[in-house]
Amino acid sequence: MKSGGMDPVLSTVRLTVREAVHTLSSSEDGGCIFSTLGSLKRYLGETENPALPEEQEEFARIHFSTFLRCLVGKLSPDWLELLPDGQLEELWASFFLEGPADQAFLVLMEAIEGAASPSFRLMKMARLLARFLSAGRMAAVMEGQCRQQMEPAFPLLQETLLSKVVGLPDHLGNRLQRENLAGFFPQNYFPLLGEELLRALQVVVESLRGGLDCSVSFLSQVLGKACVHGRQKELLGVLVPRLTALTQGSCLWQRVCWRLVERVPDRAMEAVLTGLVEAASGPEVLSRLLGNLVMKSKKAQFVMTRKLLFLQYRYTTPVLQSLLGYLAMDSQRRPLLIQALKELLETWGSSSAIRHAPLAQQHYISKAILVCLAHLGEAELQDCRDELLASLMAGVQSHLDSSLPAVRRLGMIVAEVASAQIHPEGPPLRFQYEEDELTRELLALATPQPAANSPSEAGPPVAPVTAETPNKETVSSGGPQAQSEGSDSELDSDDEFVPYDMSGDTELRSSKAPVYVRDCVEALTTSENWERWEATLWALEGLIFRSPAATQEVSVELAKVLLHLEEKTGVAGFEGLRQRALVAVTVTDPVRVAEYLTTQFYALNYSLRQRMDILDVLTLAAQELSQPWRRRKPPQQGPPGPGPQPGSPATPAWRAVVEERIRSKTRRVSKGSAGQGPAADPNKFNSVAGYFFFPLIQHFDRPLVTFDLLGDDQLVLGRLVHTLGALMYLSVNTMVAVPMGKALLEFVWVLRFHGDAYVRQGLLSAVSSVLLSVPAEQLLADLPDELLEAQSWLADVAQKDPDEDCRTLAIKALLLLEKLRDKLLPPPPP
């Protein structure tokens, strides 16, 4: 092959090419050009009398590119019309379409890049490239690279080729702008590239079958680069289903496929693997496509066991299942699964992660843990049981400490499932939580897939958690019960009988309740007669409202008794009764009782529960005072939820009210209509707001022995912040709103970087309350600096806060601020 320069064959070729180039550049005679080109075509083979193989090779190796460039140079409308019917053009194009594909492709791309922007030549070349693509020549380009690997490669050439192959849509898009052809759109090009890649792979498989050595390295690079460019969906969408089918029965195909992924450069490995995991339809398929890749490639292992599990969390549950299922399918890979579980549990339980990671990520990690557990057998878990249990228990603790209900619930679900799996002989953990779509999804994950050869065939004894059916005799809420009764009835036509509200159907107290408020104090403190005690509790609220004057005489005493009252007899709805009675006392004698309650909030020796009760009572009382027209709702019967958990009693109504109000405001802003402030209502809260608000806000930074708001007791701090915000909101149209707003903004400023999301949520809604309640003019006149500071903080939170609710609240507050400004400063004329 490598013969001397004096070889007669080679000089013949050189001579012919030189003559042809000369003819092309000088001749205006169509026939002459045609025959010259025709004679050169012999070197491409496929004619009646092809040239000798050595001549063909020589032509391809040395002269082809030069000749093509010359052809490109001749391209003009006049030149093409030297012969009729486009004969010349056809012949001209055939050199590009039939000659060595890689060179033709490079010259085409070069010509397209070199052509003046909108020009005849550019369009001609672009159309030719489109023909080149549709003729399947791209497969030929790639095949060529697979074979050439035996020679000392031209890394530079390959690199250029690679970037042109993958970057084709970009190049063409840039050159052609609006004239771009549909075939070059990425959404069309990459599926085509996928097809061509498959055809190249097919050739590789064929030649391997024929005993020829081949390399898929170039294909891997194309795959990798396309994926790095973010074209996983288009490319793998074509590739994966076909490869799934092809690898089904063929070991050769499987090996080629494994090799293809293995040879992907490290920098592209992540893009390729994420794409593959997403596109593969299950763990079996993934296992077929990847083989034991995670054991061979460090990078792949990192991506699969760390990146996809810990650093990213956007993948859907099926993706997570196929990823972890893949790890579980082979005995070599199972240690990785156990390792992953350990690390997942550790991350799950880290209190810092719980505080700082977005909820979606915590949810994702929880899902991953449950999927891992479903795959692992008892024996495997046994080996590292202590370690797992330790992280689990720490994690449960940290989750239950969180002030966000969603986080607590994650903790409960994972703890239930994981403890049952890791420690099956131990007493089962049971928590009470509301069942919704999310919990059902999580619990469903815990049951192992029917998937084939996972050794953990012993299903975990995870009983589906059923909501406890309320005991019909004692539970007093008649509504849902009535429905469940009715549902088992046969189909009938006269079920148009709509049940009335039966919530008033409670157990009858036989004992006589006291008739005077003063007697209630006595009845509640001396407690020999339980029935009387209960009856008093039931009657108290009504009694207080009927006799305000009598109540005022004993108000503080009564509040004290109620605040210290403990549930002794298991009376249904004790908390609610006590709270309503306290609210009633506070509303009846606001100044004295509020004074008492606020001092008690910072006093020694109260439980967190009592302190939070104080906050709730103050909020509810303030709400009642500020809205005297609001008809008192009939007392809600029965405990709101199954278990007394701190922080979770149904979100107080005021919060919904505030949110609703903010939402309506926000909408109004976006509509661009000039809304006016809240309607001016008589506000009984006006004269007493200060008694509620200032004592609460003054002492928060003075820790007591048993109570440290800025330390461990952040749940109470969160409640305090929410309460202050609510009090602020309820003080709309009052005189004291301005100093309150000022104090609250200062308070917010101090705490703005608090680590707990619940506290931050409270701060943000407090800012919104200030914006809603303090008149706009006053805000700008009295608190301009505070507002500016708040604005920059809000903008920061809206962008960077890990908690989604915080971001939303910040945006709402920003919108309010914006609206405030628009109201005061009419927008400049456009």
Added chain:
Amino acid sequence: MPLAPGTSHTSDFAGRSWSEAWTEGRDTPGDCILPSMAPPPPPPDPQFVLRGAQSAVHALHFCGGAQGQGQPLLLSGQGRDLRVHVWDLAEGRNAIVDSVCLESVGFCRGSILACGPQRWMLAMPGKGGDEVQILEMPSKTSVCSLKLEAEARPGMPMCLQLWQADSSPLPLLLAGYEDGSVALWDVSARKVCSRVACHEEPVMGLDFDSQKARGVSGSAEKALAVWSLDEQRALQVHRTHQLTNPGVADVRIRPDRRLLATAGWDHRIRVFHWRTMKPLAVLAFHSAAVHCLAFATDGLLAAGSGDQRISVWSLYPRM
């Protein structure tokens, strides 16, 4: 439609109109109601309240307007004078025309069954405390007395209901006893057909739907029992329905057999869908135990209570 309580009555149309009651019971629109749950309508108010009875009301009966000529009202033990009076109510009169002497003092109400024009059969507690006596009225001739065997120990009869099956004119008697059992007597054969234990406590009231062959009884305990009668005249407890508070003084099935009402010692009237036993309403109006219930043929419900009031309700008017 005249309504005849045990004592003289005055009408007091103090009840509010339907629509008023509706709007008043609603929450103000500002209240936030969870959107997912359409709240059930608030419980209705009585249509009328009849006051001025001046003593507890223990028995109620709607007198049919058309054939009401001389329709007597029978009443037992009201004044503890051991007498059942026959009243003449025609044209608004209320005069005692006759009396029957009782032989024991108890809580049991009598039951009458019309056997022909101006002829009635009266069932009432008999002597010895555990007998039921059957009389023919107005002749006051004793037909028979029904007594269970001594070893059955049923205690006193607590409530009685005479009825006839659609198929045969022979009178049958359902009796609820002190031991919580309900017995079916064939009056003409003077033998008990079937007896079933429905409750742990004395049966306080029962009613029977002869068309569906299904009856219901209430007792001093916290549950209603629904029982059925099969072809062989055997009683069978079908299901029980738990209540919130113990004590049912009376149960009544509406004449159209679609509603069941119970009178509770807990001052409340409960309304159920009779076929499915689905609870429909709990009417908390009275301030003392409700003693008795009556349905008019057009579906109006009256309840008499220890608070000396009679409430009249119009629920689920017939379609």
